[in-house]
Amino acid sequence: MLGGYRFRLYPDREQERILLRWIGCQRLIYNAKVQEDRYYRKFQRRLVALVGMPVPLDQEYSRFITERTAFLREVPSQVLRNGAALWRQAYARFFAGLGGRPKYQTKAGRQAVWLTSELFEFVPKTDPRTGVVRYRLRIGTTRFPVGEVSYRAHRPHGIPASIHICVEGGQWFVSFAAEDPAVPGGKPENAAERIAEDLRHLSEGQLLERTLGADRGVAKPLMTSDGRVLDLSAVQKERIGKARRRRKTWQRRAARRGKGSRNQKKAYRRAGRYARYEANVRQDYAHKTSHALVVDDRYDLYAFEDLRIGNMTRKPKARQDENGRWLPNGARAKAGLNRAILASAWGQVVSFTRYKALRAGKLVVTVPPAHSSQECAACGHTHPDNRPSQAEFVCHACGHRDNADHHASVVIARRGARKLLSGEPLAPEGKSVKMFRKLGPERSEVTPGEIAEDAGGRRLPARRSASQETPGGDPGNPRLKPHGLGGGRVHRSWSWHRC
Numbered sequence: 001m002l003g004g005y006r007f008r009l010y011p012d013r014e015q016e017r018i019l020l021r022w023i024g025c026q027r028l029i030y031n032a033k034v035q036e037d038r039y040y041r042k043f044q045r046r047l048v049a050l051v052g053m054p055v056p057l058d059q060e061y062s063r064f065i066t067e068r069t070a071f072l073r074e075v076p077s078q079v080l081r082n083g084a085a086l087w088r089q090a091y092a093r094f095f096a097g098l099g100g101r102p103k104y105q106t107k108a109g110r111q112a113v114w115l116t117s118e119l120f121e122f123v124p125k126t127d128p129r130t131g132v133v134r135y136r137l138r139i140g141t142t143r144f145p146v147g148e149v150s151y152r153a154h155r156p157h158g159i160p161a162s163i164h165i166c167v168e169g170g171q172w173f174v175s176f177a178a179e180d181p182a183v184p185g186g187k188p189e190n191a192a193e194r195i196a197e198d199l200r201h202l203s204e205g206q207l208l209e210r211t212l213g214a215d216r217g218v219a220k221p222l223m224t225s226d227g228r229v230l231d232l233s234a235v236q237k238e239r240i241g242k243a244r245r246r247r248k249t250w251q252r253r254a255a256r257r258g259k260g261s262r263n264q265k266k267a268y269r270r271a272g273r274y275a276r277y278e279a280n281v282r283q284d285y286a287h288k289t290s291h292a293l294v295v296d297d298r299y300d301l302y303a304f305e306d307l308r309i310g311n312m313t314r315k316p317k318a319r320q321d322e323n324g325r326w327l328p329n330g331a332r333a334k335a336g337l338n339r340a341i342l343a344s345a346w347g348q349v350v351s352f353t354r355y356k357a358l359r360a361g362k363l364v365v366t367v368p369p370a371h372s373s374q375e376c377a378a379c380g381h382t383h384p385d386n387r388p389s390q391a392e393f394v395c396h397a398c399g400h401r402d403n404a405d406h407h408a409s410v411v412i413a414r415r416g417a418r419k420l421l422s423g424e425p426l427a428p429e430g431k432s433v434k435m436f437r438k439l440g441p442e443r444s445e446v447t448p449g450e451i452a453e454d455a456g457g458r459r460l461p462a463r464r465s466a467s468q469e470t471p472g473g474d475p476g477n478p479r480l481k482p483h484g485l486g487g488g489r490v491h492r493s494w495s496w497h498r499c
């Protein structure tokens with residue numbers, strides 16, 4: 001099974017310098033593609049004759065290398081090509097409805113470079129005493145070597161086809177997807193299906209004994225059906241509180257400092273450090289919690305609610321009265337709740353438990369959360385009256401009593417066991433876009449708003465730039481606006497082309 005890996009990377013000063021250059025050059029190509037694309041689409045809107053002309057969607061980048069961008073020749077061409085490929089992949093996602101159009105990448109914040117297999121090598125080295133294979137990561141080509149960069153692999157991994165190297169807050173990371181030696185063979189869905197098949201041999205009662213339900217709440221982040229509460233420690237909470245206050249202070253200081261100044265940047269860096277501290281503590285909590293759940297050998301199946309965290313943390317709609325005056329809509333209170341939901345690391349705990357469970361030959365299912373707090377775990381009677389108070393559950397049909405949070409986790413466990421036995425698909429099909437390794441120009445794709453129709457209602461054939469040059473202006477420098485706008489020079493580089 002493919003697993004995701006992210007390890008700390010420790011480049012030395014010189015290696016850092018080279019990698020930062022690679023990052024910058026890849027970003028430059030990506031941004032040049034974004035700008036070129038915007039430019040083409042602007043033309044479509046301005047010139048009637050060009051309406052409906054699809055924008056070229058290719059991976060070419062050589063036109064961006066000129067005397068003024070000669071520094072691009074000092075990095076491997078694959079780094080540049082990957083920048084163009086990333087842009088095209090982002091566009092493919094946009095066409096599939098999975099995201100917005102590619103945007104400019106900024107210099108601020110996390111920076112990354114995508115390296116394909118020509119640019120790195122994991123050199124295996126077997127320990128003669130223990131026989132354990134460890135890898136050394138060699139980056140670069142013969143012409144542009146970076147050398148061996150040390151990284152800390154905290155668990156065994158396979159060899160990936162490509163890696164991302166990123167730097168955030170002065171810390172370097174290498175991340176990739178590779179074969180997980182702990183779960184051999186196939187897709188994660190196949191591994192999950194095999195485990196599910198084994199568990200389906202059990203009766204409902206037997207399976208229920210091996211199932212752990214977990215209810216996620218705001219006051220108590222995680223409550224399990226065996227009565228455990230998994231929460232951040234008091235010390236962690238206190239430190240997070242402190243980090244939040246300091247972050248706010250530094251954000252305020254940054255806001256008062258000169259815009260774009262060195263001192264403002266420093267202040268933002270400090271603010272970012274406190275934000276990262278909190279994120280790290282949450283992640284640590286999610287890892288430790290998911291580990292604690294998975295190593296418990298009493299359980300083979302873990303049931304969570306299928307919470308749409310994105311929907312749940314949406315801002316409330318603005319409200320207006322009939323005179324157009326704005327009314328209070330509870331935005332502040334909701335913002336507080338959203339913060340609590342996101343801060344409780346609900347999503348992380350589930351996704352971490354999911355992959356760790358697969359490694360241990362166990363399974364995670366998610367169940368619909370509707371009415372889990374009103375359903376009786378003993379008789380199945382579902383009614384709002386079953387919840388006389390926030391903390392208590394009392395069944396009106398059979399008199400079953402329980403603590404409300406614990407009760408909900410028992411209901412979730414039962415739903416999870418039933419879902420597994422019913423044989424319905426365990427996870428909804430994920431949305432993804434197929435990425436092709438094929439290089440060079442291909443069929444132009446047209447967004448719905450850009451489809452041109454002629455008078456007869458037929459779709460016009462796709463058109464594409466023949467010369468692949470930026471029309472007008474300096475063809476090499478994407479920062480220069482072409483100065484042929486509407487001057488007729490554009491037409492030269494466009495030609496009819498049937499795909």
Ligand SMILES: [Zn+2]
Pocket residue numbers: 376377378379380381395396397398399400
């Ligand atoms: Zn009941």
